[in-house]
Amino acid sequence: MADSVLIEGLMIETVVGVYDWEREVTQTLVADLEMAWDNRVPGASDNVADALDYALVSDRVVGCLQQLQPKLLEHGAEVVARVLQQEFGVGWVRLKLRKPGAVPAAQSVGVCIERGVR
Numbered sequence: 001m002a003d004s005v006l007i008e009g010l011m012i013e014t015v016v017g018v019y020d021w022e023r024e025v026t027q028t029l030v031a032d033l034e035m036a037w038d039n040r041v042p043g044a045s046d047n048v049a050d051a052l053d054y055a056l057v058s059d060r061v062v063g064c065l066q067q068l069q070p071k072l073l074e075h076g077a078e079v080v081a082r083v084l085q086q087e088f089g090v091g092w093v094r095l096k097l098r099k100p101g102a103v104p105a106a107q108s109v110g111v112c113i114e115r116g117v118r
């Protein structure tokens with residue numbers, strides 16, 4: 001089953017980073033998520049209750065990272081992946097978490113993780 005639900009370019013304002021100055025400001029993170037989901041069920045029922053609701057997931061991801069205030073992107077990504085699996089029943093997730101502007105010479109830097117079984 002290759003179906004998935006996508007969230008791309010989700011912007012999160014939060015405290016993030018390893019350096020002292022980074023704990024005093026907020027910065028923007030950008031998350032891209034691909035989450036395995038059997039879309040045949042909502043495809044037949046036309047009922048959002050059968051779908052992985054990308055609006056609910058987006059709100060939860062933003063809230064999670066704003067509360068967590070991670071030092072490392074790796075930690076933020078790991079915790080979000082666990083939330084998606086435990087709270088939304090997502091069996092497999094690929095999650096990119098980027099921090100635009102962290103390295104001035106780069107358009108963006110970040111991490112990508114995959115968790116679970118597709």
Ligand SMILES: Nc1nc2c(c(=O)[nH]1)N=C([C@H](O)[C@@H](O)CO)CN2
Pocket residue numbers: 016017018019022071072073074099102103
């Ligand atoms: N692999 C990582 N490397 C670095 C991270 C990170 O989260 N993961 N973070 C920093 C600093 O916070 C940096 O973004 C400040 O510009 C450095 N390297």
